[in-house]
Amino acid sequence: MTHPRLTPLAASLPATVPFVGPEAQERARGQAFIARLGANESAFGPSPRAIAAMQTAAGEVWMYGDPESHDLRRALAAHHRTGIDNIMVGEGIDGLLGLLVRLYIGAGDGAVTSDGAYPTFNYHVAGFGGVLHKVPYAGDHEDPAALVTKAHETGAKLVYIANPDNPMGSWHQGPVIAQMAADLPTGCLLLLDEAYIDLAPDGTAPEIPADTPNVIRLRTFSKGHGMAGARVGYAIGAADVIAGFNKVRNHFGMCRISQAGALAALQDSAWMDHVRAAVAQSRAEIGRIASAHGLTALPSATNFVTIDCGRDGAFARAVLSGLVADGVFVRMPFVAPQDRCIRVSCGTPDQIAAFARSLPIALGQAKMG
Ligand SMILES: Cc1ncc(COP(=O)(O)O)c(C=O)c1O
Secondary structure (H helix, E strand, O other): OOOOOOOOHHOOOOOOOOOOOOHHHHHHHHOOOEEEEOOOOOOOOOOOOHHHHHHHHOOOOOOOOOOHHHHHHHHHHHOOOOOHEEEEEEHHHHHHHHHHHHHHHHOOOEEEEEOOOOOOOHHHHHHHHOEEEEOOOOOEOOOHHHHHHHHHOOOOOOOEEEOOOOOOOOOOOOOHHHHHHHHHHOOEEEEEEEOOOOOOOOOOOOOOOOOEEEEEEEOOOOOOOOOHHHOOEEEEEEEHHEEEHHHHHOOOOOOOOHHHHHHHHHOOOHHHHHHHHHHHHHHHHHHHHHHHOOOEEEEOOOOOEEEEEOOOOOHHHHHHHHHHOOOOEEEEEOOOOOEEEEEEEEEHHHHHHHHHHHHHHHHHHHOOO
C-alpha cells in the first residue's frame, strides 16, 4: 500500500496550530472553566440586532452565502468611506492573513514581525515556505522603526504589525504607524492588524487612505462586535491589492448566518458604545485586582489586560497554571521578557470575580514554588 505523499514543505512542518483552544483544555481537565478569560473574546456578546439577524438567517442556511459578500462589503465601504473595491470580507483576520501570505510569500521569501507578536502570521509564513525575520519589542511595544529597518535589511515582502498589540495591549498613535508605512522599502506590503481598534483610544487608527498601495488593514467582528465564533474579518486596501484575494480565496467560505450578523452588528453603533464602556470598566477592575495583590496592570487599548507578575517567565507560568487549575482560563505572552506577564481578557462581573478569587491562590502557590 502506498502512503499519500505530503509536499516536502508540509512534511517538514509540525502538525500543530498556534493555539490550544479552551475546549481542548477543558477536555484535558475533565471540567469546564468557570471563567473564560483567555482568548480575548467579548463576553459582552454580540448586538441583540445581530443575534436577531442571525436567527432569521439560520432558517435560510440551506443557501450558500453570497460569494461576494456584497451587502456586507457595501456597508463596510460606506462605514469607512471607501469604494466597495477597497474591501474584502474573509474568514476572520486569521483567514485573510493566510490568503495574503499565500499571495505574497513563496519559498524563501522574507517576512518581518516582532518576536512574541500574534503568532498566526508566523504560522502562515511557515506554511508557505517563507523566511521569518523577527525584531524584539521595545518597552512592551512593537517597534515600528526596527520593523522598518529589518524590512530594508532583508528585502522582506511583508511586514506585520498589530496596533493595538496582542499580547501586550500596548499601542502607537496613528501618525507613528503612518510614518512606518511611508518608510518601508518599495515593494514591501504592510499588514496592519487592527483587530482591537474598536476598543482603542481615538487617534490610534492612522489616517491612511484606502488606496495607499503598500498598506492593507485588517479588521474583525471577533473583538468589539463580539462575534468571534462567526468568523468574519475584512481587509481594507488599494483596489488591485484587494482584487488579489480573488485569485485564491475560498469561493463559498463565508457563512450566510455570519454575513447577516455582521451586517446588523455594523449598524448598531449603540451596542458598540455599550461594549466600549463595559470593556473600560472591566479593564479598570482587572487593574484594581492586580494592584491589590502587588502586581502591575499594563496600560491597555484592547479588551484584555496584561499583568506584569514582577518576576520571570517561570513565575508567570506558575501563576497561569494555578489560575487554569482553579478553573480560570487565561493566557500569557510566549517570549521573554514579555513572558513575565499573564494576559486576562475583560469579562462579565461574575467572570472577573472568579479571577479575583483565584489570583491570590495562584500567586501563593507560585511563590511557594
Ligand atoms: C492581533 C490579533 N489579530 C487577529 C486575531 C484573530 O482575529 P479573527 O478572529 O478575526 O481571526 C486576534 C485574536 O485574538 C488578534 O489578537
